[in-house]
Amino acid sequence: MLRDTAKTNPQSRTGGQLEYIGEWHSHPDGCSCAPSTRDIALFGWLAAHLGAMGQPALMAIVCQGGMSAWFVGSMEPGYRWEIGDDP
Numbered sequence: 001m002l003r004d005t006a007k008t009n010p011q012s013r014t015g016g017q018l019e020y021i022g023e024w025h026s027h028p029d030g031c032s033c034a035p036s037t038r039d040i041a042l043f044g045w046l047a048a049h050l051g052a053m054g055q056p057a058l059m060a061i062v063c064q065g066g067m068s069a070w071f072v073g074s075m076e077p078g079y080r081w082e083i084g085d086d087p
C-alpha cells in the first residue's frame with residue numbers, strides 16, 4: 001500500500017497542515033500484535049521513505065482485547081511498546 005501519491009498525500013491535500021507519519025491496522029481476534037512478514041516489509045518501505053525526510057517510521061498494530069503494539073524507527077526489541085488493559 002503506497003500513501004505518497006498526490007491524491008492521497010495529506011500534506012498536499014491540507015496545504016501542509018497535516019503530514020503523513022506512518023501506518024496503523026488491526027489484526028484479527030486470536031492473532032498476536034506481532035508484526036507479520038507483510039508488516040515488516042511495509043515498515044522497511046516506511047523507514048526508507050520517511051527516513052529520507054528525516055522522520056522515523058511509525059506503525060501501530062491493534063489486536064484482540066484492546067492491546068496495541070507501537071513501533072517507532074525500528075521493529076527491533078527496544079523499539080516496540082505494547083499498550084493495553086491489564087489482563
Ligand SMILES: [Zn+2]
Pocket residue numbers: 025026027034035036039061
Ligand atoms: Zn499486521
